[in-house]
Structure formats: structure tokens, C-alpha cells
Amino acid sequence: MIITMRDTETNEISNKIDELHEERGEVALGRVLTLLIVTDEDHLENSLALANDASRDHPCRVIAIAPSSRRMGEPEEDRTYLDAEVRIGADAGAGEIIVLRPRGGLIHHLDTLVTPLLVPDAPIVAWWPTEAPANPSKDLVGAMAQSRITDAMRSVNPMRTIEDLRRNRSPKNVDMSWTRLTRWRALLAAMLDQPPHMRITAANVVGEADYLPKDLLAAWLAVSLDIPVSIETDDDATAICAVNLTREDGGVLSLVRCHDHDDIVTISVPEQSAQTIPLPMRSLGDCLSEELGRLYPDEIYARVITDGWRRIHPDGARDRLQEDMR
């Protein structure tokens, strides 16, 4: 059910939600968190669909903020008002969704706009599905949140966004480029779990040009294994297509995505027959769900975007990357 509320106020929205819950005989107290989505009209529906999926794992209240794009006549152009939508039941996953479309002066007070609508006494997660503020922790909505999720890859200029995020890092920030890597990282760690536990002396990561997670993966390997890591671009690749680890005896362990079958990777280890395993491309929904399940500061990520990043882009990371992009 979707209820549209034009020119409304936050207490009307709260009342509406209470009323709906009462009608449906539900209690809204079980929500474990509030997910704030800061986006625009173009990305709203897609983001809500992802949040819906994630809410099945983490029942939450979703509040999406997208500045109003309602066409107004000349005299009304600068008027401050709030349009809203409340979605519940089949249209809202395992929680409820509030869409706020503020206009005028309200745009500058997003924090106090959402405050009355938050789930009481529960963590707040802020998510910018595409464009992120240069400094999420100083952003009005970001400052309220326990956990701030950005997605540099989906911003207009990924490398600039990640540079901003790196410069303004905070233990509570995380970028989905990192989340996309979890299964690759898990397989690599599992590969090293197996004997013989020889030292790894070098590594190489191959993937699509300008694919940010590729750099983060290289940075993670560099900083955790304390080795040089080279990055190679493969024009035919989508995302990451291979990781090779060289052992101290010269043997190479590799994880290679099959060319004709994107969802399968081949694992090769010296003296063992090669094996394959499904490694489907991670969906954004999965990534969001992983982030909502994890509200503690990710120290590994923090290390990767600082020390790790410096290791793989030692000389003025930014200039070189911008060159790459041209």
C-alpha cells in the first residue's frame, strides 16, 4: 500500500504510520534500525527496491530523502514544503518506507526533518546510493548516523569521490566498493588457509579499467601480506577477473574468472588439480544487506584506504589515477 501525502508535516506522517500499524494490528517496535537513503528522484525507486530486499534480513524503517521535483508555478517556485509517501505491506519489504520530498528551506535542515520519524533508540544507517557528500561525517544526515555507506563506483566521478572519502575518512564510513570484494577476499583467505603455509612474495590483480574494487583488493593484499602488488587492466574484463599470488618457492596460486562463464572462478594451486567454484557477481542488494548486518567500525577497510592505498599508488595517487582515466 502506498499513501501519498502532499504538503504535509512530519507529525502527520508519524500519525499516519501509527494509524496504519494499528489498522493492520502490527507493532512497529521490532525494527532494529533506521536506514536513511539520500538520493534523487531518478535513483529513488531502484534504491528502495534494494532496501526492500535488505529489510527482509534486517527489519528496518526506511526513510528516503529525494528533493522534490514537483513542477511549480512561478509564484510558488521558492515556497518551502514537504511532500511525502508512506509505503507499507507488500510495497515495503519487512518494514515501512517513508519517502520525503522536501523543497525550499527544508533541504538545508534534513537532520531535524527526519528526527521525529526515526525508530526510537535504534541505530541509524545513512546510505548514499550514488553521489556522496565529500565529507559524509560532516553532512547533516551523515552526522546522525552510526554507519555511513557510500558507493563511489556509482557516482559520476568514482576516483574523485574515493579521493574525497579517503581524505575525509572516519571509522564509521564505508564504501560499497569494499563490500563487493567480500567473497573474493574470503576465497583468497581460504586458499592461504591450506598448507603448505609458505610466504607470499608478490601478487597481481587483473580487472576492468577504472574498477575501483580492483584497486581496493590490491591495496588489501599489499597491506595484509606486506608485499608489492601490481594491477593490470584487461579491456575485455568486467569487474575483477584474476588474482595471482606468488609463493616464496615461485609457485603461483591463482583465482581466475572463467571467460565464457562469468559466474565461475577457477582456483589453481601448485601440485593440485584446478578446481572451479561459483562466484556470482555480487548484487547491490547483497552488499547493502551485508552493510546493514555490520554496524561496528571496519578497521580493515580503514587500513586499506589509507596504508594500502598509498602502497599501490605511492606517488600522488590522485594524479596518476586521473591520468589512467583519460
Added chain:
Amino acid sequence: MTQTTEQGAAPLDWVNPLRDPRDLRLPRIAGPCSIVIFGVTGDLSRKKLLPAIYDLANRGLLPPSFGLTGFARRDWTEDHFKEFVKENVQAHCRTQFNDATWDQLARGIRFVRGTFEDPDAFARLSDTVAELDRDRGTRGNHAFYMSVPPRDFPIVARQLANCGLAKSGEDAWRRVIIEKPFGHDLASAQQLDEVISEVFDPDSVFRIDHYLGKETVQNLLALRFANTMYEPIWNANYVDHVQITMAEDIGVAGRAGYYDGIGAARDVIQNHLLQLMALTAMEEPVSFSARDLMAEKTKVLSAVRLPRDLAAHTARGQYSAGWQGSEPVCGYLEEKGIDPDSTTETYAAIRLDIDTRRWAGVPFYLRTGKRLGRRVTEIALVFKRAPHLPFESTATQELGKNAIVIRVQPYEGVTIRFGSKVPGVTSMEVRDVSMDFSYGRSFTEASPEAYERLILDVLLGDPPLFPTTKEVDLSWRILDPIEDFWSTLGQPQPYRAGTWGPQEAVEMLARDGHRWRMP
């Protein structure tokens, strides 16, 4: 100090540099290995084990080098068997059925046809396992799942030993997984243990009690030891008594051969309920490692005292024909495959006391039965009444005792029962209300099946959730005297199917001034 192995390659205290303890995102994936299931065509295997293995694969928790071998009498080809596995996975898996996962898993599936008496079959099994090592890279790591009646354990174990499968080479492991019942009394449990430990290292024996893989049991540990507000009242000063219930709505259908002569107490109390009791009553473990948990559980189990008058503080029953909800059902003695004169109990309730400072004077009531009102498992701590009630006695006549109820299944979660003023009425009136926490509502709709967790733990070699020999022995020491006493009594008291058990059980609690909760 860093020790090195003979080859001088890897230090023994080697840690994987890619696994930082702070990196909680990384799941632990089992290393290269295979699992061999005996009794693969059985109910448990079809409904639980095979789907759990698929779900693990689908969650990316199984290694690329993974093998699954079925051992059964049927005259099947490998393709038949794969088809059989696929059907059962599709029918019962929890996660989505995904062709890529299936294809990958299917490549490691093997089938060995034979009987447990046939040494040739085990030779073929040995070849199959060696072939998996070679072609699938399982590196000599193999787990054997005994999904077979306990009488077959010895022969399977011996055959495995004879064909050299029971012992592992260097850097490889062999593990054996056995299901309850672990014997039917202390003597038989010890005998079984001897047979198994002759063949397998004690550390490689994993006893599965699927209740211990349930999230709620771990939630119980979190509830007790991660919070401040429960611990101060978790003792005899506040707790009046404890009721631990595992009720089933089904009859013995299909398990008649096993059940008759065993009965409810051996089937459920000896393992599930005593384990739940131990987890509820134990002191805080130093850590959650297998060894420390076991230390606390065994302490509690060894402090258990049986009632002096067993007749007054235990109860037995046997279901008679009746209506299970809306369905007419027959009595136990009329069930197919049951001796019409059977004295096996289908309901058992016992009182136990724990002689520790924490629990002195707090009775623990354990009950289980088949064909009861509904399927439910719960642990209820019932608290003493407030020492003084500053209300008119009429105001609190409907007020029961406070309780914390840990619901194991269904609706996994916790309920707190307490008194609240009834709104509106002119006079003061206090009545019981519930405050609920439900796992499903607050976290995920789909928590993993217990078997997924347990199978993965076996493959990882992580034993905290598995009962040890010592716990099994202690449990039998508790139950044996009761069983001996019951064996002198003759026919258990009948109870109508679909009710909450025999009158005897009601009286047993009434004698202590309590009554059973209606779970």
C-alpha cells in the same frame, strides 16, 4: 617461540596473514574435504543433511574441492544418485536452488553401493575417496556421517578401520559424526564409545545434537553472559523453579522400530533436555571454547541430584487414541510396528535438583512427549512472587509468577512475563502480560538450519557445540536410576493424544505446589 616442522617450511604457529581477527566480514570456508554419508537414503539424510550441504555450498562456505559420497544398498548408478540428491535438495533446501551451485556440487558427488558387511564395498569406498583426493583435490580430509541405527556403528567403524579409512595421514584429518542415541544406558554408551574410539581419535568424534546447533541455544549463552540484567536474578534467590519442555505433536510414525523399548526419556531427556538444562544452569565459562564450555556443563551435570522418592517426582505416560487438533489419531499401542503390550513411555517428566549454591532448592522440571498439544521447545525460568505486594489481595488475584521464557522453537526468541495494571477499570487490578523478543522479527527471517551450522563446524573442526563423551556418560548416570525404577512399574499412564500429558505429571508438580506452563 617459533617452532618449525621438519621440512622447515611453515611455522606451527602460523597465522593466515589475510585473516585479521578484526575482519568480521570474512566467513570461514571449510578447507578441501569430502563427506561420506552412511544411510544416505534415510529420512534424516534426505530432509536435512543433503539440503544442508547444498545450502552451505550456496552460501559459499564449502571449498571448491569438495566431495560428497553416498553409501547405500540400492542398485544405483552415480547418475541415479545425483538425481536423488538433486530431488531432495530441491524439495528441502532453504536458500534458492541455483544451477551453478548445483553443477559444481554435482561434480563432486559419488556413489558407492554395498552393505555394511561387505568388505569389497568398503574397498570401493576407499578407492572412491582416493579418487576424490586425486581429481577433486580433497587432500585426504574426510568426514564420515553415520546416519544409521546405532547397532550398525560398530560394524561400519570396523570396516572403515580395516580398509584404512579411519586413520588420517599427516596434514589430513578423518572425522566421524554420530547421531543420538549415544547408547541406551551408561553401559551401552561406554561400549559404543569404546568401539568408536578404538577406530577414531576421541578428538575426531563429533556427536550431533541438532538442538545445540540452533541459534537459540547460542542466544541463551548471549542472553546470560552478554547482559547485566539477567545474571543477578539467575539464581535460587529469585528463581522459584525451572521448566524445560520439548513437546512434539507427531506420534512415532516411521520410527516405531527404534522407539519401542527406548521411550521418551532416553530419546529426548538424556540428550536434548539435559543439555538445555546444563546450558541454563551452568556458571559462566572462562571462554566459549569447547573445553571451557564442557568444563562448566560437566560441573552442572555432576551436581545433579535425583529425587529420593522417584514415584512422587517422576511421571510417565503413553498416548492413547484421540484427536490431534482436527485429525483423528491412533494410540501408541495401536501404532504399526509397536508391541500391543509395550510399556514404553511416550511422555516423560522428571524433577532434578542441582546441588550448587546457585541452584539450591530450585527444582528443574524436564518434560517431553509425543502427541502433545503442539510442537514446542522452551526453557522457562519461573520466579518467586514478590516478597510483599502492597495491593489489596483482590488486585493481584490474577497475577501469576514472573517468568523468563526462552523459546527454542517455534518463534525462536525470548518472552518475559510480568504483571501490569489493567487499564481503565476503576479499581486496581494487576494481570500477567508478555514482552516478546523474536529473532525472526529483529534479525533475519532465514537463520541457518542447525544442520548447516553443525556440518560446517565438523568440516572446520570446531567442536564447541558438540556434547563430549563425559557429558554423555554423566547424562546416563542421571537417567539410568530413573529408567531402572520405571522398568519395575508396568504400564505407563495413558493420556489422550493432543493433550498436555498424563494426570500423573500434573500431580507430580502439584505436590511441589507448582503447575506446568501451557507453552
